Amino acid sequence: MGKTDDRRPGGATRRAFMTSALAGGAALAATGRSWAEGDPLITEIQDWNRYLGDGVDAAPYGMPSAFEADVIRRDVPWLTADPVSSVNFTPLHALDGIITPNGLCFERHHAGTALIDPADYRLMINGLVDTPLVFTMSDLKRFPRENRVYFLECAANSGMEWRGSQLNGCQFTHGMVHCVMYTGVPLRTLLQEAGVRTSGKWLLAEGADASAMTRSIPLEKALDDCLVAFAMNGEALRPEQGYPVRLCVPGWEGNMWVKWLRRLEVGDKPWAQREETSKYTDLLENGIARRHTFLMDVKSVITSPSPQAPVTHGKGPLVITGLAWSGSGTISRVDVSIDGGRNWKTARLDGPSLPKALHRFYLDIEWDGSELLLQSRAMDEKGYIQPTKDELRAARGVNSIYHNNSIQTWQVRQDGEVENVEVS
């Protein structure tokens, strides 16, 4: 980044930064007389108004402003044994709209990021097909392609919250989700090219990384809306998102979206691979586990205010905003409560409403400065309603790990600080 590094506001956390900004504001107000003529930021000539900035080639690939250096993916080191097989989280609290910037999409790898030269890339289709095929990158780019916006959520998102409030920040409680526009070839097109035999009922998708990730997908889904994608938000996939090619399985758990996709096998039964037996199965209170829980349920979360995005402006107009999504299609409605779920108001959805994509909602209120208990509750086009934590625990116990889509509560205190809480 060159020169701009010098201007980074250090390694301070966003909260520390906000707090000091607030303190600075208070100091200015206290000594208001010293700038009675006006705000020195206006009345005095600033450096950026006098001196030349960087030229056009300072950053051939542009980076966010140095003042946004705190808006980054973060991990929870205690959660996994080794960062090579781990996860980090999207900073939802600092984002707006429905599209996640490529560099902020959460990562989950099982054996690190595979580095594959597109010239060395091969995609094989085998099994119950008329012609087993091998495609190169240039082959894939000769098929008719589509652009689709989809959310991708890890089934374990919010999985640390089953037993109660644990992580103070929606980045950590809900940050295993992102939403980008994919460009790719419909999986159906590639399967038809090989000719699926009538005995084919399931598809195995396999990655080229050192975990050789595998998941079984019902053929019906594979022929419906899955994409073999090579671009996200208009540019090539990021390495950590499966460059050069990943599978998109819209509305279904992120683990099935195999990255560094190298093979698709058609079979007549599921394969019972590690990621669909020992993992990604949902243990219930009675000791029985659900398997093949592919669908991501209707869910929402308020992203601001939230613990990492406290209210810094005192009473008056306050924008409450968040995200809602459902693997079943579009979001039809989001209700927001400021009193812990006693009373609800329907929020305003803004931006495109696309099936199996994030939806952005807003509730613009006049804050009286009193404590708030913020909740959001999403409904999808199929009529499914986001459940409460108690409802989910009553149905499943607390050992499911996966598919926790329950309603989140944030407590906003009078000083604007926010905490992850549960309410009765």
Add this chain to the structure above:
Amino acid sequence: MSKSRKVAFGLAFAAGLVLLPQWASAADAAHGEKIFARCKACHAVGEGAKNRAGPQLNGIFGRAAGSAEDYRYSDAMKDAGAQGLVWNDDTLAAYLAAPKNFIKGNKMAFGGLKKPADVADLLDWLKTASGGAPAAEEEMAGLSKTTGQGSKEPVPGNAAPHAGSDMAEASSEPPHGTYNLGRRATDAEVAAWDIDVRPDGTGLPVGQGNAIDGEALFTEHCAACHGDFGEGTGRWPVLAGGQGTLTNDRPVKTIGSYWPYLSTVYDYVRRAMPFGNARALNNDDVYAITAYLLYLNDVVTEDDFTLSNENFGDIHLPNEDGFKPDDRLEEPEYAGKAEPCMSECKRGPVKVDMRAAVLDVTPDADNGEEVGSGSVD
């Protein structure tokens, strides 16, 4: 690739073709296997073959020169592959007759087989031992392109013409699908990648291993993370024990307590373990480790239990019946689909009864030592 090397390769290749009529008949595979004894010091072939001083030879027929995974080739051999040299009867015969002349600067320390009949016998045997050959038209299509357009720059994304769709267009393979894009996968290619094993045993390789050998292998390759007895170290997965804990407050989910099928163990160890050195174990090693894991989980009681593709289907893990289909949408919170309550939904003011700050496990500079509960796995 330098011009002089390219010329040398072209000439030698032409010489190779001249050999064709001399060895085309009456090959003797048994004799070929004996000849291969002269190659064995450096080259492995067959199940689990690994690179030695020379590259392993599985799938050699139809393979681009210089393309065996993880083998450190000479630049000359890599260049020949990049130029489109693909191994088949013709090219291998030319190479084996005069290795130093065929590709100048390659590092195979072998003088060559003087008798064309020996070459033919060797190749006849090797074709079977290495997993077969693709259809002859495919090989020739790849070659004719290379030799005919030797000066053309490789197409981006298609460095090896044999692997790209160009070949499909040039071959006599019947067209497939709507677009006729991509090319037919060879049997050797499918065999190289399709190693998945299903619960019914489909995909298991022929082989066997016993728990005693498995213990030694486990100690060497697995115990650093999983512990000597599968108890797990740090947050690495626990593999053994835990039976009867699935209804406990803190269940221990292991192969013996939770996993439904043994095939998953074999498949996963073979494809992804040891962590950071995947595919390093041969098929018998994987049988041995799987046998040891059965022993650690008390699924078998003999400490010298031998597991093979023959008896694999007889083994059932204790929790095979512990799973049911997804019925989330029948749960009360979804089944109702009632219009949600909008006002006075709770009696009286709401009280906070749990706070994240109490646990204090959110990553921050101040609490690096704190560990919360839960996992993403």
